[in-house]
Amino acid sequence: MGKVWFVGAGPGAPDLITVRGARLLAEAGAILYTGSLVAETVLQWAGKDCEIADSKSMDLEQVTAWLLERAQRHATVVRLQTGDPTLYGVLAELARPLDAAGIPVGIVSGVSSAMASAAAAGECLTLPEVTQTVIFTRLSDRTRMPEGESLTALAAHGCTLCIFLSIERIAAVVEHLTVAGWARTAPVVVVHKATWPDEELVLRGTLEDIAGRCRDAGVERQALILVSPALGARSRAAGQSSKLYDAAFPRRFRPAREAGSASDERETDAT
Numbered sequence: 597m598g599k600v601w602f603v604g605a606g607p608g609a610p611d612l613i614t615v616r617g618a619r620l621l622a623e624a625g626a627i628l629y630t631g632s633l634v635a636e637t638v639l640q641w642a643g644k645d646c647e648i649a650d651s652k653s654m655d656l657e658q659v660t661a662w663l664l665e666r667a668q669r670h671a672t673v674v675r676l677q678t679g680d681p682t683l684y685g686v687l688a689e690l691a692r693p694l695d696a697a698g699i700p701v702g703i704v705s706g707v708s709s710a711m712a713s714a715a716a717a718g719e720c721l722t723l724p725e726v727t728q729t730v731i732f733t734r735l736s737d738r739t740r741m742p743e744g745e746s747l748t749a750l751a752a753h754g755c756t757l758c759i760f761l762s763i764e765r766i767a768a769v770v771e772h773l774t775v776a777g778w779a780r781t782a783p784v785v786v787v788h789k790a791t792w793p794d795e796e797l798v799l800r801g802t803l804e805d806i807a808g809r810c811r812d813a814g815v816e817r818q819a820l821i822l823v824s825p826a827l828g829a830r831s832r833a834a835g836q837s838s839k840l841y842d843a844a845f846p847r848r849f850r851p852a853r854e855a856g857s858a859s860d861e862r863e864t865d866a867t
């Protein structure tokens with residue numbers, strides 16, 4: 597019986613998979629990747645005789661069945677996920693039946709699109725004395741956000757936010773941030789297809805105009821929204837007081853009102 601590896605493909609560029617991930621792709625007898633999200637160029641690391649399938653049109657049960665079946669025949673089976681496999685995927689749901697069947701499971705980290713987006717934009721997610729905390733989050737969809745995790749509540753911290761799976765509803769993101777106390781002039785960076793060869797797009801704006809900029813650029817999928825008092829730090833004079841940021845960013849821990857409402861979110865890493 598083989599082992600099933602959940603491997604992070606990284607954000608897109610084929611050389612941003614880890615050395616361990618690439619080695620497992622080369623060894624694998626079978627690879628199942630999320631075709632809508634993983635850049636196919638990453639598959640260049642697969643061996644010549646490897647069976648490669650796209651899970652785009654499979655449901656959870658079909659993915660599980662595929663992995664279970666291939667693990668009977670191959671020593672190494674890879675489930676290739678975009679970015680890092682522990683974020684916004686269905687690793688737990690897929691691993692459960694493998695665990696139940698006694699099939700060993702391994703996880704290999706990947707470069708998350710949050711990190712890749714910051715790098716593509718030339719930004720830092722933390723800045724001394726300005727923000728030392730990063731929140732990974734998203735808007736709610738059919739599965740509601742857990743108690744206390746609404747974007748308004750999280751944005752009220754005034755720290756860095758990496759907002760996944762929400763670009764389709766950028767206007768609602770802006771609304772949540774505004775209610776949480778962020779100024780209309782607060783900078784926002786949207787990175788579409790970070791590190792994808794020839795497809796990466798970095799949009800810069802403010803809460804006021806970012807939705808329009810996304811619309812004009814046709815960015816409505818596979819993009820990460822970065823909001824942070826650390827944005828633009830490189831263009832500010834060294835030693836500039838963090839007080840300068842107060843006008844644009846919310847005071848920490850102020851009570852926040854709820855904003856916006858949930859609607860469907862189509863883009864997931866589920867299959």
Ligand code: SAH
Pocket residue numbers: 607608677678679680681682683684685707708709710713759760761762787788789790791792817818819820821863864865
């Ligand atoms: N596990 C992935 C996230 C999967 S959820 C990770 O660690 O990055 C899918 C969401 O990730 C998308 O809606 C988008 O918000 C983000 N995303 C994935 N790849 C991206 C990329 N190359 N550039 C920008 N955002 C990306």
